[in-house]
Amino acid sequence: MMAALFLAPALLTSRVLLPTDLLLSYPPWTASQKMVAQNANVSDLVQQYYPYLWFFRDQVRKGCFPLWNPYALAGTPFLANIVSAVLFPVSWLVLVIPPQIFFEWTAWLKIFLAGLGMYLFTRDALGVRPLSAWCAASAYCFCGYSVYFLGFPNGYVSMLVPWVWWVSEAAFFRRDVRLRWVYALLAALMLAAGHVESAAVILAFGILYVAIRVLSAGPRYMHGPPVTIRASLIPCIFHTVWGALLAAAAWLPFVFYLRESSTWGARTQPANLFHLSWRNLPALVIPYFHGSPVFHPELATIGQMEQVIFVGAVPLLLACYGLAASNDRVPSLGLCLLLSFLIPFGVWPVFQWFTSIPVLKQGNHMHLVQLFQFFLISFSALGLERWSQSSRRVRILPQLFILLLTVLLLWQWHAYKNFTFLKFDSHVPWYALTSLAALFVFATTQLRPAAAPQVLSLLLPLSGFLFGFYFNPAKKPEYLRAPALVEKIPKQARVAGIGVGTLLPELAVTYRLRDFRGYEPVVLERTQALFDKLTGNISDPQHSIFRTDSATLETLKSCGVDYLISPLPIAGASLEAVVEHQGFLYRLSDNAGRGVFLSRAKRMEPARALQELLKGSPGDMLFLEPDANSFTFDPMAYGRAQIEGETANELKFRVHATGPGFLLVRESYAHGWSAWVNENSTQILHGNYLFMAVPVGSGDSVVQLRYRPWSWILGICLTGLSVLVVTGGIVFRGWKKPPRQRAPDAKVE
Secondary structure, eight states, X not given: OHHHHHTHHHHTSSOBSSOGGGGGGSTTGGGTOOOOOSOGGGTHIIIIIHHHHHHHHHHHHTTOOOSEETTBTTSEESGGGSTTXXXXXXXXXXXXXXXXXXXXXXXXXXXXXXXXXXXXXXXXXXXXXXXXXHHHHHHHHTSHHHHHTTTSTHHHHHHHHHHHHHHHHHHHHSOOHHHHHHHHHHHHHHHTSSOHHHHHHHHHHHHHHHHHHHHHOGGGGTTSSOOSIIIIIHHHHHHHHHHHHHTHHHHHHHHHHHHTBHHHHHTTOSOOOOSOOGGGGGGGTSTTTTOOTTTOGGGOOHHHHTTOOOOOHHHHHHHHHHTXXXXXXXXXXXXXXXXXXXXXXXXXXXXXXXTTSGGGTTSGGGGGHHHHHHHHHHHHHHHHHHHHTSOSOXXXXXXXXXXXXXXXXXXXXXXXXXXXXXXXXXXXXXHHHHHHHHHHHHHGGGGSGGGHHHHHHHHHHHHHHHHHHTTSOOBOGGGGSOOTTGGGSXXXXXXXXXXXXXXXXXXXXXXXXXXXXXXXXXXXXXXXXXXXXXXXXXXXXXXXXXXXXXXXHHHHHHTTOOEEEESSOOOOTTEEEEEOSSSEEEEETTOOOSEEEEOEEEEOOHHHHHHHHHTTOOTTEEEEOTTSOOOOOOTTOOEEEEEEEEOSSEEEEEEEESSOEEEEEOSOOOTTEEEEETTEEEOOEEETTTEEEEEEOSEEEEEEEXXXXXXXXHHHHHHHHHHHHHHHHHHTTTTOOOOOOOOOOOOOO
């Protein structure tokens, strides 16, 4: 009920939990209406996740499971980008409900399951009373990370964290064999949830938690199930590995795609600057301390909002009491809490050691904030239990804590006195004052400690609603419709936007347009190198194109671009104006299409081939890599190529030529493509630096290309095998027969 109430602005209306008003900030939507987005910090929902799910739904309904995305960056791997999360079971709901509605219902599921998991963990593992567990669940549902990533795949990972800890408690310390295999299933779901690096780090922390529990168990377990390395730690590692094998179909293609991407080089840089600033520590207790990004988007940046890790003043206060609780989980939870704080905040030497692992060198360790909030809220549950059962007296710790928060508030007020807060032209930090007022209200429960859970059970949801209502705005779905200018473009045409955000890369897929640009978390190395040189913007995530000189236009034409969309007029001899009202649309009139027959070829180093492509001078010349096999071709031959059929993973061309030559396919070259000419397997060559070239003979030829990387095939095999093993372990209690019952001894008279 609480989750439904929180999402009522979307669930009970025709609005959707997507920042669709963001579209009105970019061309060509700005031609009809201009508006400042309420919260631009969740822009990835319309720039990535909504198009991904739309594309997945569209392709599966056509009978094709998409491994390749032909609609972005001249073609790029789809499943392997991992954030699509299409192998996570919840994502399959998009096959039966519209993608717009999908986000609000999955948000409800995330809040509900995250809260339920936190409730069960604190009740069963930490042994707190129901109302204290309810308060912990409320705090976890509406902590900063959960609210920020409510619509993102990261939210699935955060949702599963308390479940993993709850199941591991019974699986590895109470020796429930069936739950060990349930733990493996949860580990697999976490790895398939869309943020594999974050999930891997969380599972590593889970193993660390079990290891510390084993080392600190001592004699208190002498009369219960043995807690040893053999009985607890080794099974934890063993079943984590089985969970990884079960999710192999999701993470294995991602790992191999990562190795051939430009992202891999960036993650192996010698220095790492991606950590949270100590200056932002007040964000632990004061939401929006930089100013409200909801009402003042111009004051908020993505970097700032990723540092808003608001947990709340009261949970932070109670965590101090929880750290002193007499609970055997405190040592393991405490060390994990400390590490999950030191790493995101870049504390030497822990941060330097942790980020020495190459795959963690580009900031994904910042997502340890979700673990920090989980452990802190766990301690707040212990602290609330201890507080509510104490005697009536005034304690010094709350007074010092309140004094510290007041100083932090005044410091932030002074540091950001030029910032406005909320809608008012005022320097009063209303959000911070609300948080501070809640702390004072709770501090009064020192006079009646038994009432502390009741007071906190009201304060936490109210604080969470205040923080979350405005952060995830419900907007009109009508903004997702194609603008009038876009409707003038034929379906399946390749387009390129000029300027930042024009047509929003990736969203073009929902209009069945092929965007030459893209907004991807991982990009093929050559694709990124081309855009770095073409645009002059190194590692621009949106691959924005600004130059429209003749060389750039010729390069775009050589890359198969059919249409240009621009907020301003473009001058060019090869451009044909289609629309010059409420935006500008141009057609590159002499473009040859996605596949073209070429009879002239020259061997060239990749760097030089890139230079020639950027000059706009390939023309009818094909640039091949020096390591390509020797092929015969007739420089005087001519021919034509016509595409006959295509799916997300396959292309089929019919080529007629008067002599041997090459079919240049303007689709990005990537490992996993295979080609057949007249049903005979042949080699695919690097053509014109970025694309694929297939040698063909004279006469009529049928050329088929299929994308099916071996990492996907291996991952499917491992997942299929693991499904049988994990399912058998859950059903048959770990493949062990139940012990045979001995017959009772005969009674002796």
